[in-house]
Amino acid sequence: MDVPALLEAASLLVPADIATENDITVDDIWDHLAHDEWEVALGLLEELGDVHPLPHDFWESLATAAGQMRLERSAAWCRWRCYESRHGIIRADLTLRRAGEGRRQAAFSGAGVLRPMWSIGNQTSTGGEALDIARLWVEFMPALGPGERSSVRLAPLDPSRWRHLQPGQTITMHEDRTIGGTAVVLEVQGPAATPAP
Template sequence: MDVPKLLEAASLLVPEEIATENDITVNDVWDYLTHDEWEVALGLLEELGDVDPFPLSFWDAVATAAEQMRVEKSAVWCHWRGYETRHGIIRADLSLRPASESRRQTPFSGAGVLRPMWNIGNRTPTGEPTLNIAALWVEFTPFLGPGERSPVRLAPLDPSQWQHLQPGQVIAMHEDQTVAGTAVVLEVLPPAPTPTE
């Protein structure tokens, strides 16, 4: 399917009454699509996707369109949102330890590249702490460095191990045996309901 058809398909999944804080609606998307301004339409669809939970087919269509347009960051973000649609959303406020107190000496990309280990309270059968892996997406900034703080989204390797998390819970990030940062869980949302046909 070509880019305009993918974006049109995604647009058809957006209810007309949905609007962003800036009053962007699906009608704005259609306006840009009729003028072949696909990248603008793509960006507006991403914004509308933050207003209300949309089905996986929405994120798949938008991600494929972004890939075909070679808008890499948008494609990665839309795949991330598709993952959250299937497995749920975990948001936290992450504070990294300063460079003088941790292994990390440089900033890392916030676009879901880093997959650190997390102490989320799980234990081995003998009672030892066990670490769980989750990719990390930093919100509102492209990089996060030692000593910095930002809201983040987590995509667990095994979502079933994370179901006990609650807002306010403190979890620890590890890149090795030492604690690289701590995060306060802000939000835990279940997977989006699957539409029945």
């Protein structure tokens, strides 16, 4: 499919009655599509996806369209949302240790590249602390460095091991056995409901 067809397919999955904070609706997106304003339409569709849970196919169409437009960060974000539509959302407020206090000495990309280990309360079969892996997406910032704080989204390697998390719970990030950061869970949501055929 080409970009316009992908964006049109995604638009058809958006309920007509939802709107962004700025009162943008799917009708506005159709107007942008009619004028070949694909990048604007893509951005607005991403915003609508933040207002109302949308199915995996919506995010998959947006990821493919963004990739075809060579909008790499947008494509990565939409692929991230594909994952969340299938496995759920985990958001947390993360504070990294300062340089010299932990292993990290420089900032890392916030676009879901880092895959640190997390202490989330699980134990090994012998009763020791188990560390679980989850990719990390930094919200509203392109990168995060030592001593900085931001809300983040987590994509666990094994989502079933993370189902016990609750808002307010404190978890720790590890890039080795030492603590690299501390996070407070903000939100835990299950997977988006799949529409009936």
